Amino acid sequence: MYALLSVKQFFRDLRSQKLRTFMTMFGILWGTVSIILLMAFGTGMQEFQQKRFKGLGENICIFWPGVTSKPWNGLPRGRHIRFVSEDATRIREMYPVIKHISPEFPRSNVMLKSHKNNLTAQVIGVWPEFHKMRNIIPAAGGRFINDKDMEKKRRTIFIGDRLAEQLFAGEDPVGQTLQVRGAPFVVVGVMVSKDQNSSYGGRDNRNAYIASETFLTMFSRRYPNNMVIQSTNDNNIQEAIDSFKSYMAAKYNFDPTDTETLGTWDVTEGFKFITNFFVAFRMFLLCIGCLTLVTAGIGVTNIMNVVLEERTKEIGIKMALGAKKRTIMSQFMFETVLLTCIGGSIGFIIAYAIVMVFPLLNLTEHIGTPTIHVFESVMTISILGIVAFLSGFFPARRASNMEPVKALKLF
Amino acid sequence: MIEMTGIRKAYQTGKITFEALRGVDISIKENEYIAIVGPSGSGKSTLMNLMGCLDKPTGGEFYLDTERVETLSPNQLADIRNRKVGFVFQAFNLLPYATAYENVELPLLYAGLSGKERKARVTELLNRVGLGDKMANKPTEMSGGEMQRVAIARALANKPKLILADEPTGNLDTKSGRAIVEIFNDLWKDGHTIVIITHDMHIAKRCQRIIRLKDGLLDTGNEEEEQEQSLKVA
Ligand SMILES: Nc1ncnc2c1ncn2[C@@H]1O[C@H](COP(=O)(O)OP(=O)(O)OP(=O)(O)O)[C@@H](O)[C@H]1O
Numbered sequence: 167m168y169a170l171l172s173v174k175q176f177f178r179d180l181r182s183q184k185l186r187t188f189m190t191m192f193g194i195l196w197g198t199v200s201i202i203l204l205m206a207f208g209t210g211m212q213e214f215q216q217k218r219f220k221g222l223g224e225n226i227c228i229f230w231p232g233v234t235s236k237p238w239n240g241l242p243r244g245r246h247i248r249f250v251s252e253d254a255t256r257i258r259e260m261y262p263v264i265k266h267i268s269p270e271f272p273r274s275n276v277m278l279k280s281h282k283n284n285l286t287a288q289v290i291g292v293w294p295e296f297h298k299m300r301n302i303i304p305a306a307g308g309r310f311i312n313d314k315d316m317e318k319k320r321r322t323i324f325i326g327d328r329l330a331e332q333l334f335a336g337e338d339p340v341g342q343t344l345q346v347r348g349a350p351f352v353v354v355g356v357m358v359s360k361d362q363n364s365s366y367g368g369r370d371n372r373n374a375y376i377a378s379e380t381f382l383t384m385f386s387r388r389y390p391n392n393m394v395i396q397s398t399n400d401n402n403i404q405e406a407i408d409s410f411k412s413y414m415a416a417k418y419n420f421d422p423t424d425t426e427t428l429g430t431w432d433v434t435e436g437f438k439f440i441t442n443f444f445v446a447f448r449m450f451l452l453c454i455g456c457l458t459l460v461t462a463g464i465g466v467t468n469i470m471n472v473v474l475e476e477r478t479k480e481i482g483i484k485m486a487l488g489a490k491k492r493t494i495m496s497q498f499m500f501e502t503v504l505l506t507c508i509g510g511s512i513g514f515i516i517a518y519a520i521v522m523v524f525p526l527l528n529l530t531e532h533i534g535t536p537t538i539h540v541f542e543s544v545m546t547i548s549i550l551g552i553v554a555f556l557s558g559f560f561p562a563r564r565a566s567n568m569e570p571v572k573a574l575k576l577f
Numbered sequence: 578m579i580e581m582t583g584i585r586k587a588y589q590t591g592k593i594t595f596e597a598l599r600g601v602d603i604s605i606k607e608n609e610y611i612a613i614v615g616p617s618g619s620g621k622s623t624l625m626n627l628m629g630c631l632d633k634p635t636g637g638e639f640y641l642d643t644e645r646v647e648t649l650s651p652n653q654l655a656d657i658r659n660r661k662v663g664f665v666f667q668a669f670n671l672l673p674y675a676t677a678y679e680n681v682e683l684p685l686l687y688a689g690l691s692g693k694e695r696k697a698r699v700t701e702l703l704n705r706v707g708l709g710d711k712m713a714n715k716p717t718e719m720s721g722g723e724m725q726r727v728a729i730a731r732a733l734a735n736k737p738k739l740i741l742a743d744e745p746t747g748n749l750d751t752k753s754g755r756a757i758v759e760i761f762n763d764l765w766k767d768g769h770t771i772v773i774i775t776h777d778m779h780i781a782k783r784c785q786r787i788i789r790l791k792d793g794l795l796d797t798g799n800e801e802e803e804q805e806q807s808l809k810v811a
Pocket residue numbers: 576577588589590595596597615616617618619620621622623624
């Protein structure tokens with residue numbers, strides 16, 4: 167019954183102070199919308215960037231041969247170090263922490279000719295497991311280079327989706343013949359399109375892949391351009407890197423502490439950076455959102471203080487009739503909480519609607535899909551709750567501490 | 578019912594302290610009918626607010642129904658105001674947005690009565706003051722006399738023994754004022770203890786006893802002289 171009376175009173179206030187109540191509610195609404203949207207877009211962007219980063223591969227590291235920068239065991243600095251495919255074979259046997267490894271033999275400007283079109287592209291000789299490390303996924307109906315291709319030095323080729331588009335213009339390339347530098351190859355698979363924001367030696371979707379053994383028969387090359395390794399999980403990438411380096415240092419007789427001998431790109435570092443960056447970025451957005459809400463909360467406090475002034479007499483009357491402190495207090499708290507609830511709920515609905523509609527605008531390709539996580543919602547609700555409580559509490563306490571006689575202004 | 582000895586009340590306005598009551602002894606028994614008279618500013622309303630536990634004295638002893646009021650907590654005082662005392666004010670003090678019904682219902686809500694009980698009681702009270710047909714009216718839709726009758730109904734809500742009225746007819750014309758006084762007479766006959774502040778000696782004379790205040794003290798001077806003075810003030 168108290169509640170019903172309070173609701174009645176609330177709507178009476180709403181009607182008598184339309185503009186002010188509306189402005190306050192709008193403040194809360196605006197705060198809620200902005201905090202949720204900021205967080206949702208922040209999350210969307212983070213997931214988008216992380217996914218694109220993973221496009222290159224997860225838990226991978228790439229090594230390039232280089233030049234020693236320190237003397238070692240009586241040998242001078244400045245020696246060229248080059249590794250061979252057999253090293254990769256040995257390393258995989260020796261270190262279980264390295265889940266996959268593959269040398270890469272790239273060759274650019276290779277003439278490719280289909281029955282529709284011809285162009286030049288980069289052809290890379292790799293091991294079959296290369297695609298597992300590098301998130302190169304064959305589209306349905308196709309496959310990547312396999313062990314049989316390696317063993318028999320078969321003329322099979324796997325092509326990136328952009329390349330497939332250019333060479334076969336919408337036809338299914340799988341099973342078709344593709345002339346590689348005049349030699350006929352069979353297309354065994356096409357890459358599923360993926361997001362990729364970093365690369366070395368060109369985007370995967372513009373490359374063609376053949377078995378490294380086949381590559382060596384066509385192009386006289388002995389030394390891989392680089393090697394890719396993948397660790398078994400995201401905690402032991404460093405162990406995998408150290409294993410690779412110590413093997414190479416022992417084999418090629420260079421100082422294992424010489425960081426310049428092997429060019430090293432630990433891809434996980436970038437991923438870690440992106441993750442940390444976005445954690446900070448989202449915290450920043452959260453702070454901005456919070457400030458907006460706090461500002462709105464101050465608005466609510468202001469309103470409740472004005473309401474309090476207007477109701478001083480009423481509070482006096484109620485006290486004279488036997489209303490206790492907590493009755494007066496709860497009436498004020500109830501009004502603030504209701505005001506915040508309504509504003510917050512509408513804000514939630516609007517924010518959700520925007521997040522639902524946003525993907526229809528075709529902008530997700532550039533800034534990702536905004537996503538509302540439970541974390542954000544719980545966070546916003548808690549902040550709203552705190553704001554509502556604080557902005558109602560002080561005016562309410564002031565109201566309940568009034569002296570009945572003074573409030574009544576009987577004299 | 579009321580035992581007051583050496584009651585003082587000082588008001589602090591900034592640095593200036595003003596003693597509105599400077600040691601008042603009053604004893605009121607159950608079912609007495611009392612008028613408080615005195616010139617403006619003599620401390621009548623101050624005294625009545627103390628009697629009704631709206632305020633606490635700054636000195637002296639006050640027993641209400643054998644309870645020492647100074648020792649009670651704000652919540653206990655609220656309970657006393659709710660159950661033992663009924664206030665009627667010169668300015669009516671009704672909630673402006675609420676109907677007659679809702680105004681009378683308020684003390685019953687604070688007393689924790691069920692909806693059914695409240696409905697029965699409010700209807701009974703408003704019928705008693707002759708406003709059975711105006712239950713849904715808001716104060717703005719009623720005359721002064723009617724508003725004061727709603728206020729009386731509200732004061733009677735929890736069947737308080739003590740009814741305190743601060744110039745209840747002050748804002749009313751003679752006719753509606755007389756009607757209000759009739760209600761008080763009836764209430765007295767029903768066993769309520771009634772204390773009325775008034776400037777109207779005709780009303781005061783109908784009471785059993787007149788308490789005179791002057792400058793915050795009981796005035797024990799010549800009765801006839803006092804009456805004339807009071808009449809002049811009125
Ligand atoms: N809250 C207050 N603060 C300071 N002084 C006050 C306060 N309330 C009353 N007074 C002073 O106390 C004195 C007594 O006031 P009170 O209201 O009791 O007078 P009263 O006898 O009821 O007068 P009236 O007949 O005009 O209603 C007055 O001089 C008034 O100025």
